[in-house]
Amino acid sequence: MRLVRSCDAVVIGGGIAGVSAAYALSARGADVVILEREDSLTAHSTGRSAAQYIETYGGPVNQALTVASRDFLLGDADGLADAALLEPRRVLWVAAAGCLDDLEHLRREMAALTPRLAIVDAAGAMTHCPVLDPDWVAGGLLEEGSYDIDVAGLHQAFLRGARRHGTTVVRSSAVHALERRGSRWEVRTAAGSFVAPVVVNAAGAWADEVARGAGVAPLGLMALRRTIFTFAAPSGHPAEDVWCWPLVADIADGFYFKPEGPSQLLGSPADETRDVPCDARPTELDVARGIDAVNRATTLGVRAVRSVWAGLRTFAPDRHPVVGLDETAEGFVWCAGQGGTGIQTSPAIGEVVASIVCGTPPPAGPAGLVQNLSPRRLRRLA
Numbered sequence: 436m437r438l439v440r441s442c443d444a445v446v447i448g449g450g451i452a453g454v455s456a457a458y459a460l461s462a463r464g465a466d467v468v469i470l471e472r473e474d475s476l477t478a479h480s481t482g483r484s485a486a487q488y489i490e491t492y493g494g495p496v497n498q499a500l501t502v503a504s505r506d507f508l509l510g511d512a513d514g515l516a517d518a519a520l521l522e523p524r525r526v527l528w529v530a531a532a533g534c535l536d537d538l539e540h541l542r543r544e545m546a547a548l549t550p551r552l553a554i555v556d557a558a559g560a561m562t563h564c565p566v567l568d569p570d571w572v573a574g575g576l577l578e579e580g581s582y583d584i585d586v587a588g589l590h591q592a593f594l595r596g597a598r599r600h601g602t603t604v605v606r607s608s609a610v611h612a613l614e615r616r617g618s619r620w621e622v623r624t625a626a627g628s629f630v631a632p633v634v635v636n637a638a639g640a641w642a643d644e645v646a647r648g649a650g651v652a653p654l655g656l657m658a659l660r661r662t663i664f665t666f667a668a669p670s671g672h673p674a675e676d677v678w679c680w681p682l683v684a685d686i687a688d689g690f691y692f693k694p695e696g697p698s699q700l701l702g703s704p705a706d707e708t709r710d711v712p713c714d715a716r717p718t719e720l721d722v723a724r725g726i727d728a729v730n731r732a733t734t735l736g737v738r739a740v741r742s743v744w745a746g747l748r749t750f751a752p753d754r755h756p757v758v759g760l761d762e763t764a765e766g767f768v769w770c771a772g773q774g775g776t777g778i779q780t781s782p783a784i785g786e787v788v789a790s791i792v793c794g795t796p797p798p799a800g801p802a803g804l805v806q807n808l809s810p811r812r813l814r815r816l817a
């Protein structure tokens with residue numbers, strides 16, 4: 436096999452996890468190569484998200500990583516982005532009768548982390564989103580500190596920063612085998628071999644597969660499919676009013692929807708269907724379920740969709756990201772399991788990877804944050 440390059444770290448996967456890790460590593464002087472199987476770096480989960488930043492989402496570990504990412508995102512990625520990466524988009528968690536206690540529970544759980552939360556009654560919820568059905572909505576929880584994320588802009592910013600620090604990106608280069616030889620990994624691809632003391636496994640839904648290829652035991656990652664559909668904004672509401680609606684999310688996880696551009700909305704059944712690592716496709720049934728859930732809670736009366744897609748949200752068994760050295764394989768660093776928060780947590784996760792590999796201080800956050808991300812916890816469970 437032709438040797439293409441030796442470097443300090445090979446990052447496998449060019450999605451948001453891979454480019455954020457490459458950016459943070461290269462900013463500390465590491466010579467990094469990103470290997471991506473596809474021609475496009477955002478062909479999979481990164482290019483299929485709902486593009487939202489929600490501090491209350493994903494449980495305590497993801498919440499801490501999200502808060503630790505906020506300044507970087509608000510600062511437009513150290514000034515690397517061409518335009519603002521975050522635009523305010525409030526979140527309105529809504530509850531049907533019978534689920535009101537869940538709103539109060541979330542408010543109490545989150546009050547210390549995000550004080551900008553307010554319980555509203557049904558009428559209050561409808562002032563923020565007038566298409567909620569008064570026969571369905573019983574109350575809401577309004578979250579002020581949430582945003583739309585420019586995912587493509589963020590990915591570009593990481594990539595631009597990484598390239599400025601000398602990172603090389605090799606597309607269409609699927610990694611099919613890894614072997615530890617002495618103090619270095621040999622990473623084999625169709626485009627040739629790369630050698631480095633460190634590999635960062637940022638292969639998304641394929642991270643367990645990449646581990647197997649390296650002779651490292653998989654962690655039991657689960658790829659869960661999620662469906663998105665877009666539909667026309669309702670007539671009778673000025674476009675500028677619709678654009679100001681919050682992301683409306685059912686507290687019972689039955690659906691969410693949000694404005695997407697001036698004339699349409701994006702919706703989801705908030706599905707989590709077990710899948711294999713693949714180019715995920717939406718099913719008609721999941722789209723129909725999503726439309727039905729949105730129509731039951733609103734007066735939108737959605738009948739036709741403009742576009743549909745699906746993507747994989749990949750979770751570890753405990754639903755926390757897995758970021759850290761594998762104690763069974765020298766120089767093998769996991770950066771996987773980001774589930775439904777991989778965009779909004781990417782700045783902090785990239786910093787954690789760099790702190791582990793380069794021995795620099797981890798990002799600010801609660802004590803024990805980095806230990807909570809380590810693959811060691813899952814090896815103990817196995």
Ligand SMILES: Cc1cc2nc3c(=O)[nH]c(=O)nc-3n(C[C@H](O)[C@H](O)[C@H](O)COP(=O)(O)OP(=O)(O)OC[C@H]3O[C@@H](n4cnc5c(N)ncnc54)[C@H](O)[C@@H]3O)c2cc1C
Pocket residue numbers: 447448449450451452453470471472473475476477478479480481482483484485486487488608609610611637638639640641645661662663745746747748749771773774775776777778779780
């Ligand atoms: C419908 C949906 C909505 C979401 N909404 C949000 C949201 O609002 N906010 C948020 O923060 N997150 C959201 N997420 C989650 C977020 O999109 C993911 O957590 C994130 O994109 C994961 O990034 P990644 O780089 O790990 O994965 P990916 O983007 O999938 O990148 C992994 C890359 O690895 C490559 N690869 C795999 N195997 C190999 C190999 N052997 N060799 C070379 N390359 C390989 C793949 O081709 C792929 O490009 C959502 C996800 C979905 C699906």
